[in-house]
Amino acid sequence: xxxxxxxxxxxxxxxxxxxxxxxxxxxxxxxxxxxxxxxxxxxxxxxxxxxxxxxxxxxxxxxxxxxxxxxxxxxxxxxxxxxxxxxxxxxxxxxxxxxxxxxxxxxxxxxxxxxxxxxxxxxxxxxxxxxxxxxxxxxxxxxxxxxxxxxxxxxxxxxxxxxxxxxxxxxxxxxxxxxxxxxxxxxxxxxxxxxxxxxxxxxxxxxxxxxxxxxxxxxxxxxxxxxxxxxxxxxxxxxxxxxxxxxxxxxxxxxxxxxxxxxxxxxxxxxxxxxxxxxxxxxxxxxxxxxxxxxxxxxxxxxxxxxxxxxxxxxxxxxxxxxxxxxxxx
Numbered sequence: 340x341x342x343x344x345x346x347x348x349x350x351x352x353x354x355x356x357x358x359x360x361x362x363x364x365x366x367x368x369x370x371x372x373x374x375x376x377x378x379x380x381x382x383x384x385x386x387x388x389x390x391x392x393x394x395x396x397x398x399x400x401x402x403x404x405x406x407x408x409x410x411x412x413x414x415x416x417x418x419x420x421x422x423x424x425x426x427x428x429x430x431x432x433x434x435x436x437x438x439x440x441x442x443x444x445x446x447x448x449x450x451x452x453x454x455x456x457x458x459x460x461x462x463x464x465x466x467x468x469x470x471x472x473x474x475x476x477x478x479x480x481x482x483x484x485x486x487x488x489x490x491x492x493x494x495x496x497x498x499x500x501x502x503x504x505x506x507x508x509x510x511x512x513x514x515x516x517x518x519x520x521x522x523x524x525x526x527x528x529x530x531x532x533x534x535x536x537x538x539x540x541x542x543x544x545x546x547x548x549x550x551x552x553x554x555x556x557x558x559x560x561x562x563x564x565x566x567x568x569x570x571x572x573x574x575x576x577x578x579x580x581x582x583x584x585x586x587x588x589x590x591x592x593x594x595x596x597x598x599x600x601x602x603x604x605x606x607x608x609x610x611x612x613x614x615x616x617x618x619x620x621x622x623x624x625x626x627x628x629x630x631x632x633x634x635x636x637x638x639x640x641x642x643x644x645x646x647x648x649x650x651x652x653x654x655x656x657x658x659x660x661x662x663x664x665x666x667x668x669x
Contacts, residue, residue, distance in 0.1 A: 348652070487519070639658055
């Protein structure tokens with residue numbers, strides 16, 4: 340069922356049954372166990388307070404109930420998966436990483452050779468455009484329905500599972516990130532490789548190749564990594580952050596339909612929607628993840644400054660897994 344939820348962008352809304360499974364299993368298992376692991380009490384307390392505030396916000400909400408439920412599911416669906424993982428649902432992260440990497444690479448090959456990208460199950464008809472980079476290359480949308488989100492999720496798993504992977508799968512995972520051709524994904528890949536020298540020292544030769552690749556892209560004046568593009572995106576983000584002052588409040592907006600959400604700035608949307616108090620609790624929850632999961636979670640959150648990385652269905656599952664199984668010293 341975990342894998343079924345992971346494939347949401349391929350199988351559609353039927354994958355929502357994963358929420359039901361996780362919640363049911365978690366509640367039933369918790370009733371039998373009747374206690375919470377001591378090292379998870381702080382996390383569980385934060386989540387309980389978070390859920391309480393969300394219920395209060397629901398009472399205050401003046402918009403359509405379906406809109407409220409959609410946003411709650413999008414931002415806080417990870418809580419359901421957290422309950423399931425905490426109750427003992429197993430999740431083979433190495434296997435999931437290998438499947439995800441394979442799907443991205445295969446998709447990249449297919450849509451650039453034999454198959455029209457619009458025929459892929461993870462292609463959405465309301466996509467703004469299908470861009471051909473370098474005049475010929477199409478990016479795979481991947482397991483998160485978005486090339487940037489998919490590449491960052493793969494990078495997060497690669498960082499976490501690095502020592503459990505053979506050299507072949509390390510190279511294939513990096514290849515999947517490159518195939519996704521996301522500026523955010525590539526920059527985070529380089530950053531993590533340079534920061535985690537101890538864990539990725541043997542990988543530096545391959546990273547030099549990536550730097551050469553990016554240099555070629557810059558020299559080719561490709562619009563995605565050009566100075567003008569980066570400068571435009573930077574100014575846009577600054578203006579969006581400044582614009583928070585017009586809407587931000589302690590408990591967020593009372594009707595999501597009355598404000599404009601930016602699909603390419605997921606955390607911004609969350610702050611607008613739920614307000615300072617609930618968002619602060621969310622950040623405290625993120626801060627409880629320590630030790631080995633520190634960098635993988637950092638990648639998910641930073642990536643969400645752009646697209647819906649941690650809020651996509653695979654992102655929710657991965658974030659919940661990190662919260663429920665890592666950081667035994669909290």
